[in-house]
Amino acid sequence: NAGVTQTPKFQVLKTGQSMTLQCAQDMNHEYMSWYRQDPGMGLRLIHYSVGAGITDQGEVPNGYNVSRSTTEDFPLRLLSAAPSQTSVYFCASRRLAGRALSTDTQYFGPGTRLTVL
Amino acid sequence: AQKVTQAQTEISVVEKEDVTLDCVYETRDTTYYLFWYKQPPSGELVFLIRRNSFDEQNEISGRYSWNFQKSTSSFNFTITASQVVDSAVYFCALSEVDSSNTGKLIFGQGTTLQVKP
Numbered sequence: 451n452a453g454v455t456q457t458p459k460f461q462v463l464k465t466g467q468s469m470t471l472q473c474a475q476d477m478n479h480e481y482m483s484w485y486r487q488d489p490g491m492g493l494r495l496i497h498y499s500v501g502a503g504i505t506d507q508g509e510v511p512n513g514y515n516v517s518r519s520t521t522e523d524f525p526l527r528l529l530s531a532a533p534s535q536t537s538v539y540f541c542a543s544r545r546l547a548g549r550a551l552s553t554d555t556q557y558f559g560p561g562t563r564l565t566v567l
Numbered sequence: 568a569q570k571v572t573q574a575q576t577e578i579s580v581v582e583k584e585d586v587t588l589d590c591v592y593e594t595r596d597t598t599y600y601l602f603w604y605k606q607p608p609s610g611e612l613v614f615l616i617r618r619n620s621f622d623e624q625n626e627i628s629g630r631y632s633w634n635f636q637k638s639t640s641s642f643n644f645t646i647t648a649s650q651v652v653d654s655a656v657y658f659c660a661l662s663e664v665d666s667s668n669t670g671k672l673i674f675g676q677g678t679t680l681q682v683k684p
Contacts, residue, residue, distance in 0.1 A: 483671075485672075490576075490676055491676060492571075492658060492660075492674030492675055492676050492677055493658070493660075493672070493674045494674075495671045495672070498671070508671060509671070538610070540612060542672075555602070555614055555617050556614075556672060557614060558604075558611065558612035558614075559611075560610065560611045561610050561611065561612075563610075
């Protein structure tokens, strides 16, 4: 198993540009999520999905869109990049355990380091 | 409100010393999970341990041990006989079950551990 994969590893954008961060997992996990990591703030949840066709907002969703057309893929879109979106982005996945979404361990991808000039 | 505090921003030790990383959490839920993740200089997030709120047994895994105390809302992590390869940022995280259906991990700010040879 490759686990959770992310592409690209590094990206530099200019303000106003758009791009998509890719995330894929081969563990057949229902739950996938995106976090951003900023210095001194730990990781914060951007969006999450509990299955194909179902997405919802996390703690810091503004400026980001997501979709989930398959179980494996969960891309994160920046429609108009801003310098405040300079960060390291992590995708994560885990199994769903019935009603309790929070019970199982989340496994993280290697991250994408994004710089917006 | 839910919160995870890692008061130690940076710790520096000499190889073979023991070191304890502190984690204090706040939650109103009675059912929750606590996690520790390691982020080495390469940047990926490595899962170390998960503990649920009903299991207060301490855990030992090789040189790593964890002390969970509900009475003080703490989940501290000790590395015995530290090694240079332990140098990393360590994150403590909380996942609530009762009050949250997002599966969100609430991260502390992280503790940077430097182990000098």
